[in-house]
Amino acid sequence: MAKNEFDIIKHYFAQQQLQRDDVALAIGDDCALVNVPADYSVAVSTDSLVAGTHFLADADPASVAYKALASNLSDLAAMGATPAWVSLALTLPTIDEAWLAPFCHSFFELANQYNIQLIGGDTTKGPLSITLTVQGLVPRGQALTRRGAQVGDDVYVTGDLGDSAAGLALILNQSSSQQYSANLVTTLVDRHFKAQPRVNVGEALRGIASAALDISDGVIADVKHIAQGSEVAIDIDVEQLPLSAELLAFCGEDRQRAQQLALTSGEEYELCFTASVANRDALKAALAHTNVKYSCIGKVKAGSGLSLLQLGKPLTWQLSGWDHFVETNN
Incomplete structure (x- = not known):
């Protein structure tokens, strides 16, 4: 003992x-x-x-x-x-x-x-x-940083977004979990506690991605770090956010709510990165062996700040990033 x-x-x-x-x-x-x-x-x-x-x-x-x-x-x-x-x-x-x-x-x-x-x-x-x-x-010289995004680059994320926030909501309000199946609750709680570090993706992105970070504070907060570090503007198309079937079930098929959770969910530990259009084929080849899906969710532009778009039109959602154990978006 x-x-x-x-x-x-x-x-x-x-x-x-x-x-x-x-x-x-x-x-x-x-x-x-x-x-x-x-x-x-x-x-x-x-x-x-x-x-x-x-x-x-x-x-x-x-x-x-x-x-x-x-x-x-x-x-x-x-x-x-x-x-x-x-x-x-x-x-x-x-x-x-x-x-x-x-x-x-x-x-x-x-x-x-x-x-x-x-x-x-x-x-x-x-x-x-x-x-x-x-x-x-x-x-040496191949580390990914937040400072290399260039105007015209695509913006990508790995995996699905929003599941960690849904899992946390179930942990904090266990009485609400009774309205969901046991399998759904277990899956979302596991995705909060047991996110998969994308080490193999990060290694594969060397020499291809222009900027990268992990999503610990929510896409809407973390993408701003790339924009600020690279001195560019970034547009995110909310219709391109990757949403799991479990998140949509948690949200009662309310797609807007699911999109907002995907934007604000912290502790996802997926990677967000930028890459040039010229590197699209190289990116596809490099990530093929990782068995990790990735999605293009936006574009790097001249200027500063972050904009949310839906079907090409600006959105005015008032959203903030992750605040530990404070449910601001549920």
Whole structure:
């Protein structure tokens, strides 16, 4: 039984994975040591998940672990980086092995899937929170950023949009879930907690996409980051937003409501990217092996800001991006 910080580290985190060849020293010293291949850059991202803000305190720990790591892997995917190493800082109110065991099992299962090794971190007592620092490798000069979109580029997203918001609504208002089938509820809740990091897509987009990011705050908020970073304007055609059958069922076939959820749903962790018209064939070929669908939802124009269009006409929907655990669009 784990009795203190060192017991937790030894029992749950040390020696849980096979060693990557580029890890010279991992858990157990003051710092980890890793070897970076020549002609590669290291992409680094840090993110925190806090109970009551990013997940409910009584949420399934396995789902929490998956979400924590997947959201950080998504940041690497957005840069076109291949996952390599991760550090974990875990704050726990008490040593709860019934919580730790499923958390660690889920965490390492996903880490092994993406060949990312835990190389260090910290455990401490306090309100439940999880902070991860992920590091990935990208060939020097090939990282995707938010700053390269050009006038005339197409705007794309992977997967479907809006399911995460629908899943969260069901989590927060369980009484409302009774009007839906159990299968629909399970599917949408899973899509909130268990989004698929698009690492293979990010790697495939190197040299093809002009700009990219992951959808963590909602398309309507995140596309603005590309527009601002690239100093361009972007039009989004709401009729081209990819909507799942499950989202439409959740919305009672109200397509406008589904479109608004697709625009504002945060924590989707799909990729949004731009690419030139000349690269359409290269894009199709590059993504063919990923088994991930992608949709063109808009166009890059001269100017600034973001505009929503429907059948070529401007929309005046007053929408905002993601605000954790605040239902502004349901």
